Amino acid sequence: ATRQFQHLMWRALLLVSVALPAALSSPLDVEDKGQVWAVLVAGSNTYDNYRHQADICHAYQIFHRHGVPDSNIIVMMYDDIANNPDNPKKGKIFNKPGGPNVYGPKAVPKDYTGDAVTPKNFVHVLTGNHEAVKGVGSGKVLKSGPNDHVFVNFVDHGAPGLIGFPNDVMHADDLIQALKTMNKQKMYKKLVFYMEACESGSMFDKLLPKNIEIYATTAANPHESSYACYWSDELSTYLGDEYSISWMEDTDAEEKHKTFSSETLLKQYNNVVNRVKDSHPSMYGETIIDKDHVQDFLGKSKQKVTFYSESSSELEPITDAVPSRDVALHVLTKKIALAETADQKEELQKKKDYLIKGRKDVDQIFSRILSHVTNLEIDEIKNIETSRQEINLEMMPCYKTLVKAFSEKCVNIHKNMYTFSHLYKLANMCALQYSSTNVLKAFSAECGSLHQGMVNVN
Incomplete structure (x- = not known):
């Protein structure tokens, strides 16, 4: 009996010794031996939009801190903020006043x-189309498979049925088609998408x-x-977006208080909804x-968190939120108040x-088009x-x-x-089945070369 007991113990120890390294081999492992992948996109440029790239840089630091390798993270951002002439903190980006540099500590x-x-x-x-991006940037694309979890974070301006990029827009049908293609190609087991944009x-x-x-x-409902x-x-700018900083600071706080491993996506969503007072974060799909647990998509916490000290229940209320489309106006108003000389104020x-x-010119153009x-x-x-x-x-x-x-x-x-605030009218005309030919004729009749030269009406 003793020999049989020893044999069973030896066998149990052997099984543990084999299983333990496998269990500890990677902080990225999700169920079924999958990995965590992330695509992080800031769709804007210019210093007034500082906050968008700050949000994405903060998101990257979370993934890096969780041990997700750069090979599994793809970042798209214009990269005109850290060394922008208007940035007094050269080479640094911050997502919160008094917060850490999110452009580092890991570049x-x-x-x-x-x-x-x-x-x-x-x-x-x-969609993992590496041939299409040969010679473009790093050429990195998602190489995820059917057991992997993919997280996508997009931050920028938006309008009904579209989101902005520096020199283009992406329409909802193209995004949905890309996601369907990913599903057809078995590029994920589950995918989570967090989107920050107006009418997202x-x-x-x-x-x-x-x-x-x-x-x-999403940061906002459709309207x-x-x-x-x-x-x-x-820094003379807004450093964050209400929805984005809410989910990321929630992540940071849950880690600090060692509750991150048990936090579900629903709990994080509810925490965000409770903190965001000015728009209505919404859930789809x-x-x-x-x-599921947040860590299954953001990676598992493995380092001491020093970003923020508050617990998720103690995160301070956001008291200075302004509509994204009015940021340029608020920035100038604040700069005027802070100006030190009469010439600067003027x-x-x-x-x-x-x-x-x-x-006002843009308002009038749309009024004439509708008339x-x-x-x-x-x-x-x-x-x-x-x-x-409805789109x-x-x-x-x-x-x-x-x-x-x-x-x-x-x-x-x-x-x-600023034009994005009027694009819903074009969407309405299409949904109400007005003739696009007639609308195009209205553009030709009511718009001129003077308007085509307008810039920085934000």
């Missing part, structure tokens, strides 16, 4: 920067299938702005995934006056201006045509972000 990978930050390259990265809910609402193992949350926050007098006031006039399209029918104009028609796939060809033509014939939407 953020620069996989796709500058003009390589495009919707097409984003799709190539997501419209990219998924009634569009994202509920049967392709994708769970998405509202998202919000910037964390103004810095020293296969929502049953919210019972120069800044001129910029603010130009911005306000440019916004032209509707033959001055007041009820029709009111319906286009006040309703929020659907059938209207996308019309919407794409109108957005592109407006940017080319009227006001460049990529250089004048």
Whole structure:
């Protein structure tokens, strides 16, 4: 009996000795021996949009801290903030006043920067099309497989059914098609998508299938702005976005208090909803995934967290949030208040006056277009201006045509972000089945070369 007991003990120890290294071999392992992959995208440029790249840099530091290797992380950002002439802290980016440098301590990978930050390259990265990005940036694309968990984080401006890139836009149908392609190619077991943008809910609402193992949350519902926050007098800009800093600071706080390993996606979502007071974070897709743990998509906590000291229940309220589309106006107002000389105040006031006039010009352009399209029918104009028609796939060809033509014939939407606040009117006309030909004629009649030269109306 003793010999049999010793044999059983020896066998048990042998099994443990074999199993233990396998269990501890990688902090990335998710169920079924899969890995964690991440695609992190900031779709904007210019110093006024500092916060978008700050959000993405912070997200990268979380993945790096969790032991996810750079080979599994793909970062797209214009990279014009850290060494921007307007940045008094050269070589550094901050996501919170008094917070750490998120451009370090581990240098953020620069996989796709500058003009390589495009919707097409984003799709190539997501769908693993390495041939299409040969010689572009790092050329890295997702190489994930059917047992892997993929996390996608996009941060920028948005409008109904589209999100912004530095010199282009991505429409909802193209994003949904890319995600469907990933599913068809078995590029993930489960995918989580966090999106920060105005009207970001419209990219998924009634569009994202509920049967392709994708769970998405957004900063805003389909009809509202998202919000910037964390103004810095020293850096003269907003350092974060309300939704983005909420999920990342929640992650940091849960780690610090050693509760991260048990936190579910639903708990994090609820924590974000409770902290974001100015928009309505929303959930889409296969929502049953919210019972999974956050660490299955962000990697497992393995280092001491020094980013922030608050617990998730003690994170301070966000008190300075402003609509993302009004950031440029708020920045100038604050700069005027901080200006030390009369000359500085005068120069800044001129910029603010130009911005306000440019916004009024854009308002008037859209008013003239609607009057032209509707033959001055007041009820029709009111319906286009006040309703929020649902985005659907059938209207996308019309919407794409109108957005592109407006940017080319009227006001460049990529250089004048205020235009995004009016794009819902183009979406409404398509959804209400107005003739795109007639709308294009209105563009030709009501827009001129003067408008085409407008810049920095943000």
